[in-house]
Amino acid sequence: MKRIKEIYLMIGVLILVFTIGFANLDYYHNESALKADAVLEEPFDKMMAVLTHKRCVNCHPAGDTPLQGEDSHLHNFDVVRGEDDHGLAGYTCSTCHSNENNFYSGVPGAPHWAVAPREMAWEGKTRIEIAQQMMDPSRNGGRSHEDVMKHLTEHELVLWAWEPGVDDEGVPREKPPVSKEEYITAVKEWIASGAVIPAE
């Protein structure tokens, strides 16, 4: 009898554990969805939601190969950054990428198409680390806050993120989770208020 009670107790505990576990599993599986749906109130949050998006990080790789596509795989065809971040002498970025998206081939394009310098790598970094690097003149190409603001809100390659064109199968590329107008407003507000980077 006692043994049966122990068995029932164990079954009950197992049911409880699985129930709670699966509930949490749903939470973790949906965490990214929750984050995507989360309300971004602070200008910093809106700005970083864009700057951590693949449309931006794909061209701020940690290594010598840019990232590509919705899954941020290494760029096909052995493309590398080269000495000046514009490809190799005989195989530059502009061999395939022009100043605008190409809807026939699916090759994206924008003025100044290139990889960000190695010291401006964002791949694998937290949003705080990215913000710190971005606002550090020793690591951002000597840019002042004003320069950074202009770059983030006016540079054609940055703004390309909202007109990313289609891939080689005609599928539109995903845009950042914040509209261009909201993003620009958020960047200006954040910098105007002192460009304070939160602790986390």
Place this chain on the structure above:
Amino acid sequence: MKISFIVNGENRSVEVDGNTPLLWVIRDGLDLKGTKFGCGKAACGACTIHVDGQAVRSCSYPVKMAEGKAITTIEGLSKDGQLHPVQQAWKEEVVPQCGYCQPGFMMATAAMLDKIPNPTDEDIDDNIINVCRCATYYRMRKAIHRAAVLNSENS
């Protein structure tokens, strides 16, 4: 729209939708069939030409961007009846098999040699990434080294 440019040293104009890939303007509008269509997505390099001396994959290059520029196709690689060193080397090493990809390879090679006159095997691996289904790569490598020698003898 009317677009004017220089093709193989000759002034040419076309009346065409500006977004038309330069590849098709070259092949169908100007009847220069040497430049080939391979993939249409800038992946294979068969369509490689020169725009102002730079290698460009013409399947992904809208003709409107060629306005006022100097375009060189495989037909224009030789000058005054003299084969370009790349063409001469290709001939000496008997590179082509079916031949379809070869114009693109030669144009890519010519552009590379302008920047890297004496390429190492690593330079060749990094800079010449066109696709050849007949796998003539080993002959191409020999031809590229030979073309570099011919280039230096000519200059």
